[in-house]
Amino acid sequence: MKRDEQIRLLKHLIHQLDSGTNLDAGVMLRAPADVYASPQRAALERERFFRDYPQMIGMSGDLPENGSFLTRDDWGVKILATRGKDGQFRAFLNACRHRGVAVEDQVRGKKARFVCPFHAWTYSSEGDLVGVPKADHFGDVDKSCRGLIELPAVEKYGVLLVHPQRDGRIDAESVLEGLGPDFDNWGFQDYVHMGGDVYDMPLNWKLAIDTFGETYHFSSLHRNTLFPVFHGNVQGFDHWQRNHRMILCTREIDAMRLRPESEWKIRGPAFPVYWLFPNVMFNVGEHMVIVVRVYPHATEVGRSVSQISFYLDPEVAHTDDARLAPAEAARTFGQIIRDEDYVAASGSQRAADSGMQDSFVFGRNEPTLHHYHNTYNRELGLPPLEAIDG
Numbered sequence: 001m002k003r004d005e006q007i008r009l010l011k012h013l014i015h016q017l018d019s020g021t022n023l024d025a026g027v028m029l030r031a032p033a034d035v036y037a038s039p040q041r042a043a044l045e046r047e048r049f050f051r052d053y054p055q056m057i058g059m060s061g062d063l064p065e066n067g068s069f070l071t072r073d074d075w076g077v078k079i080l081a082t083r084g085k086d087g088q089f090r091a092f093l094n095a096c097r098h099r100g101v102a103v104e105d106q107v108r109g110k111k112a113r114f115v116c117p118f119h120a121w122t123y124s125s126e127g128d129l130v131g132v133p134k135a136d137h138f139g140d141v142d143k144s145c146r147g148l149i150e151l152p153a154v155e156k157y158g159v160l161l162v163h164p165q166r167d168g169r170i171d172a173e174s175v176l177e178g179l180g181p182d183f184d185n186w187g188f189q190d191y192v193h194m195g196g197d198v199y200d201m202p203l204n205w206k207l208a209i210d211t212f213g214e215t216y217h218f219s220s221l222h223r224n225t226l227f228p229v230f231h232g233n234v235q236g237f238d239h240w241q242r243n244h245r246m247i248l249c250t251r252e253i254d255a256m257r258l259r260p261e262s263e264w265k266i267r268g269p270a271f272p273v274y275w276l277f278p279n280v281m282f283n284v285g286e287h288m289v290i291v292v293r294v295y296p297h298a299t300e301v302g303r304s305v306s307q308i309s310f311y312l313d314p315e316v317a318h319t320d321d322a323r324l325a326p327a328e329a330a331r332t333f334g335q336i337i338r339d340e341d342y343v344a345a346s347g348s349q350r351a352a353d354s355g356m357q358d359s360f361v362f363g364r365n366e367p368t369l370h371h372y373h374n375t376y377n378r379e380l381g382l383p384p385l386e387a388i389d390g
Contacts, residue, residue, distance in 0.1 A: 006266040025367035036204040050075040091153035158188030178240035192317035205304035211341035213368035242277035
């Protein structure tokens with residue numbers, strides 16, 4: 001994030017603290033409960049948001065060197081991502097062209113060749129078919145047209161994007177609208193992958209995303225975890241057509257504001273959180289970025305899987321202290337997000353599933369939730385949420 005933008009956002013947070021104000025969307029919105037419980041809605045979302053839209057599968061640090069690979073199976077399409085000998089990021093359907101068996105089962109690693117475990121057909125990291133055992137028995141195979149099925153893939157600002165359809169199109173500037181300049185300035189392309197975690201929870205994927213959308217709950221739900229570190233009910237918010245940026249306010253700002261403005265920096269006194277439509281949250285700390293990718297369950301509307309990845313600033317990633325950082329981050333993040341936010345939101349899921357509570361309310365001080373859900377509705381061709389008065 002550019003320095004003048006950091007100063008603008010920090011002054012905005014200080015103004016809220018001094019005036020006792022918060023963001024004000026001007027209206028409250030009514031969200032029908034079946035947004036989280038309707039099988040028809042869930043099927044439409046899976047198709048439009050996850051099967052026919054570019055997906056963020058990781059960051060450049062997931063493929064740190066030539067020969068690196070990464071597999072994903074988060075939305076019903078098995079993906080094999082590689083960094084070839086030429087350094088280029090590519091993505092393929094993780095399926096042998098013989099009988100469709102996955103050619104790689106490990107989540108990540110480094111390989112020059114991928115060998116199908118069924119009949120040992122072999123592929124290069126560029127997806128070329130390079131080996132067919134007993135070809136004289138099998139028959140004449142034209143290797144030039146039997147490589148792995150390649151999917152559109154783009155690496156931009158340190159983000160790895162894959163389109164689930166082989167004829168899909170990725171306009172990276174559009175997909176990353178509004179976020180690219182900040183990501184570029186943070187140097188995300190150099191961050192080092194340091195591990196991850198998985199939360200399989202009984203809540204709709206949008207309820208999981210909602211928990212990242214406001215600080216109104218910090219003083220109650222997180223009174224012993226986040227609230228001693230963050231000012232609740234104070235935040236910045238900027239949005240674009242699909243994506244947005246939230247700036248949370250930590251208590252470090254109290255000491256920062258006493259120092260000369262030339263010494264101010266946003267990471268530490270504030271905590272940027274970015275939403276990449278439809279399902280990715282980037283949580284940006286001083287030296288660590290925690291990426292959360294939330295996916296709907298294939299068959300259960302009220303269940304979702306959150307894939308958590310930890311990335312460290314390259315300046316600290318190889319220090320002795322850094323070796324302990326991911327384990328501590330996983331413990332702390334899980335204690336807050338999984339054990340507090342997601343558990344509370346699971347209660348919302350039960351209320352939605354009951355059929356007795358027909359709606360939820362998004363307050364004037366929750367504009368991020370307004371943006372989430374009106375963006376979802378717009379992309380599905382649905383009307384915006386209803387504004388209510390009292």
